[in-house]
Amino acid sequence: MPCLSVMIVGGGIAGLTSAIALRRAGHKVTLYEKYSFSGEIGAAVALGPRSVGYLQSLGFDLDRVKGCQSLNIQILDGRTLELLDSQKGGGSYAFFRPDLQQELTYLTGQVDSTEQPCRLVEFAAVSRIDPEKGIVYFEDGSQDAADLIIAADGVHSKAMDVVLGVACPAKPSDTTATRIIVPVAKLKENPFARIMASVPGHSTLSIRPGGGAYLLGYWCHGFEYFNLVLYRYGAEDVPVIAMDKMRGETTREDVKVAMNQFHPDLGTVCEHLLDVLPLWRLHTRDPVSRYTRGRLVVVGDAAHAMLSHLGQGANNAIFDAAALGTLFANMSVVSAEEISWRLRLYDEIRAPRISATQILSEVPMFEQKWQKNDEVKKILPETEIPQNLKDLLKWLQEYDIVQDCRERLQEHIGNPANNSAPGMGNSSRRECGGTAEHNQANEG
Ligand SMILES: Cc1cc2nc3c(=O)[nH]c(=O)nc-3n(C[C@H](O)[C@H](O)[C@H](O)COP(=O)(O)OP(=O)(O)OC[C@H]3O[C@@H](n4cnc5c(N)ncnc54)[C@H](O)[C@@H]3O)c2cc1C
Structure with missing residues (x-):
């Protein structure tokens, strides 16, 4: 199977999970991190059942990572501790961030006989990205090129400026x-x-x-x-x-x-x-309708930083990785057109859900005004809009990103009107390792 050379900027949850997902999809992955891979701070993070399930499909071990299942969520009056509401945990787990970071870093190197481990490069600070040429420039003056660039460099990333063509800081x-x-x-x-x-x-x-x-x-x-x-x-x-x-x-x-x-x-x-x-x-960050341009896709907080009232930032970073891993699997052809339509599909699938989640995350779960979801109504079909806390948790916990991507991929491939479906737009077919232009940048 032909494979892509993939370059990832940033080694947080978004970057590491994307690295494992793209490597599992058969691609050659290099991840550049500005600092060290062991620098995660000692706080915790909660992940929903679909995120945990997806990580498990990549080899994630709940015992090794010391995950703690959340059985239920109790809402209490903070002064009297009277129970106000109780909802099921729905298979969510919580992790100590250093444990999670360690497990994800470990998984980047776990390969079967057909795969190559991800190449992890520490203390490599990226200063600029050229999305059309697929080139990343580093602060030390060097550069590298790839077929696909994933910007996962956190909330202060400038990658969305590149995508949208205007400055849009968090x-x-x-x-x-x-x-x-x-x-x-x-x-x-x-x-x-x-x-x-x-x-x-x-x-x-x-x-x-x-x-x-x-x-x-x-x-x-x-x-x-x-x-x-x-x-x-x-x-x-x-x-x-x-x-x-x-x-x-x-x-x-x-x-x-x-x-x-x-x-x-x-x-x-x-x-x-x-x-x-x-x-x-x-x-x-404000909700947007795209995270991609040329060979660049922006993921995690770099693309859609949101308030953590609903605990969805890391979950969506993992969904981004799952979407890329699914949409870029089983490629029979590697070409600029192929990358382009798969990234367009990524935007179509990811933007509505991410945008709705960003809006819903603006207030704590116990302060949601269900009847006033006018902004969400512009994005989601009426039937999908959560109407109470139980619905909201269901909406957050049950969405299956992998299935959604597989179905949309099938629809896309099955549509004969689409003349750039996989295997059809092979005008610049090439094997893993990049174009001549990319190789030149690598040598430089
Ligand atoms: C208090 C709090 C609680 C939260 N709780 C939850 C929760 O329970 N559940 C949940 O889903 N989410 C939660 N979140 C959100 C979640 O933590 C983030 O969404 C998630 O960690 C983002 O991961 P990331 O990989 O996108 O970014 P980051 O973790 O910020 O990683 C970015 C990486 O890029 C590197 N980098 C930056 N610039 C460069 C550069 N120029 N070159 C190379 N590398 C670079 C950085 O060093 C860093 O390692 C919470 C957030 C907060 C603040």
Whole structure:
């Protein structure tokens, strides 16, 4: 089977998963990361059943990665701890980010006899991308070329400027997040443990009375750690961090003061913090209808940074990778036309769902105004729009990106009007390793 040379910029969840997916689809992958591959910060991330299922299909091992299944999500009054709502976890899992990063990095090198491992290059900072020629320029003056370039360089990426032809930086939001990791062993006799961390697998969302803040808690790292995220999105909390900054300092004292606004027993958790991580100002990107141009596709936060109220950023980074892995599988021909129509199909499939998810992610799940989804109505068919929390979780958790891509690929191939379907547009057929133009750039 002919294969593509694929170059990926950025080694976060989006870049690493795309690398594994494209390598599994039979392509030759090189991934360039600005820093080290072991630099992930010690917080946690929750992934839905379809993301986890897709990662498992790539060899992801839930035991090795110490995944913790989320059995249910309980919404509590943060002051009284009264139960307001409870929803099933639906097969979601939570992971300690360093565990996830380690597992994904490991999988880039796991190959069968027919595959080549991904080439991972650390401390390689990309400065510019030429999407038409398929060339990536590095800060040290060197360059490299490929058939397909995947920009996965995070929220501050400039790759979408290249796609859209205008500057479109991510925008700072009013929402901040303080992430806290608590070792469960230290909590045994703590009142907090009796309330929040007594049943492994229970996730809780405690709403501050009056709104504007809530505390999200769930397990990770083989149920050894409890992950807490304090979200503040009320105007009173904005000055805590300068508007133009992504991160701000936070101290145990700051966390303690904020926790005092919740049930007193929750505040006692501050005595057991493993680490006080920086305060994050969350950034967002506006919904768009395309993420591709020429040989370039932009994925993950670089393409569609969103607020993390619904925990969908990493899930969508994995869906991006799954879509690319599916749409670029079984290629009988490698040509510019072939890459082009597959990327167009990628845009058609990904843009509506990503855009709707970005909009729905603007408010916490307990504040959704179901009847006011006018913006979402412009994107999704009426029947698909979630009408309550149960529906929303179902919409987020049950969508099967791989099946969607397979069906759309079949429709596309089966349409005789499409004269650039696979195997038909082979005007510049070539084997893996790039065009003469690409090879020249590689030598330069
Ligand atoms: C508080 C919080 C909680 C969250 N919780 C969840 C959750 O529960 N579930 C969920 O799905 N999502 C969650 N998210 C969102 C999720 O973390 C992100 O969407 C996801 O990590 C984005 O991954 P990425 O690979 O696109 O970007 P990143 O992780 O930012 O990776 C980008 C990589 O590119 C590299 N890079 C940057 N510039 C260059 C360059 N010029 N050259 C080469 N490399 C470069 C960077 O060093 C980095 O390694 C949360 C986010 C926050 C802030």
